[in-house]
Amino acid sequence: MTLEEKITFYSRENAAEFQKYLKEKDCSARISVEHLFSGTPYFEGTIAAFATLIDTIIAKEEDSELSEIKADLLSREKTLTEFFAEHKVGDVLTDATPSQLLAQLETIEANGNEDIQKTATEKFVNSLMILGTLEDNELLNVAGETPEYTLTGIKDPKEMRVMYAYTDLAGITPEDLDGSGITSHIRTSSTTGYVITTGPEIMLTSGIDDLGDVLEHLDVDDDEAGRFVDAIFFKQALIAKIHELIVGGITTEDALLKAFDAPAFPLGDTTDVISFDLTADYLSGVLNDLRKQGFIKGRDGKIKSC
Structure with missing residues (x-):
């Protein structure tokens, strides 16, 4: 029907709860399951390899977008260096998990102090970057429903592998990559959505x-x-x-x-x-x-x- 409308939930339980809400309003709603499979190509290499590649290209021709990525690389290296200086193998990262930092961020946002909000946001983003990089480099063990993050190794940040989407490095040619140590990594993933389709009566x-x-x-x-x-x-x-x-x-x-x-x-x-x-x-x-x-x-x- 033309007046039907759809909305996708991450869990069947939430979809069912919304379906119940609609039925209490005398609005029909049905749930269907939708499976999606997609992939995104990335360039993968060490921080040092990316930095060297970008320096080589910029030396030939200035590129503002590559300069921004170089700044991001240096920021990642600095953040990871500080992280490793404060932690040792076996540490359980109880004070910097995404859920905890997000909760702190939401509390701070409610208070309205822009400077504190900015600091909390940066801390949250850095936490996601650190955990993601550690996991990609097999230096992190994630276990439990909470979950719990345990540091399993330490590595020179320059030698840690990172990824950038093809679109971030659109100007790089196969010749630029030759001998750089940077390879392609295609990340695929499947997701399951629980789609609520409402009846037209919701419009009335x-x-x-x-x-x-x-x-x-x-x-x-x-x-x-x-x-x-x-x-x-x-x-x-x-x-x-x-x-x-x-x-x-x-x-x-x-x-x-x-x-x-x-x-x-x-x-x-x-x-x-x-x-x-x-x-x-x-x-x-x-x-x-x-x-x-x-x-x-x-x-x-x-x-x-x-």
Whole structure:
């Protein structure tokens, strides 16, 4: 159905909880499982190898993007050097796990001090970089549900292997890489999504003002949640305008489509406006869904409010 909307969750439990919420609002919702498999190509090499390669290229021709990567390499090396100076093999990294630092960051953000927020954010990003680099270099043991991170080895930061996406080093040629010690590493991964498909009746209910708050407490990507809430709002605005135009005297699909050619319409009782760029097929699909919901009636291109 045209008015159906989808949202993907990371776990079946959260999808089921959202499905329950929708059903309590008399909105139908079904769950389907979606498996995705994707890959991203990276360049992989030691910090020293990347630094040497970039220095060689920049010596021939200045490149601001490569200079930024060189600065990132030096920052990684400095951060890793400081980390190894403060830790020994066997240490359990209890004070710098992503979950702990993220919790600290969220607490600090709530307090609103920008300088402290910036420091906490940098610490969080550095923690992710350190743990990721240690794991890629097999210097970290991760165990347990919490999980627990144990340092299993120490290495010269210059000799630690790091990766950059192909797109980060788009200007590098095969000739540049020859003899550099830098190779390709294609990382593939599979993910499982639990997709909720809502019925069109969600567009007609007035009891979902708390939709955004509900999603905020579930395990769903922020952008995905935002896209879903926006889609519901936009479709509700479209349906409201369809109702208004039909009540105003429009009786055919063709006339309704032509009416939507207007530059913009007032958005509710606000001073804001909304515009619609609709295809005939899309509008027809919306109207068919509204007929099935008993919102409008009429056949063969005719429309009438119920």
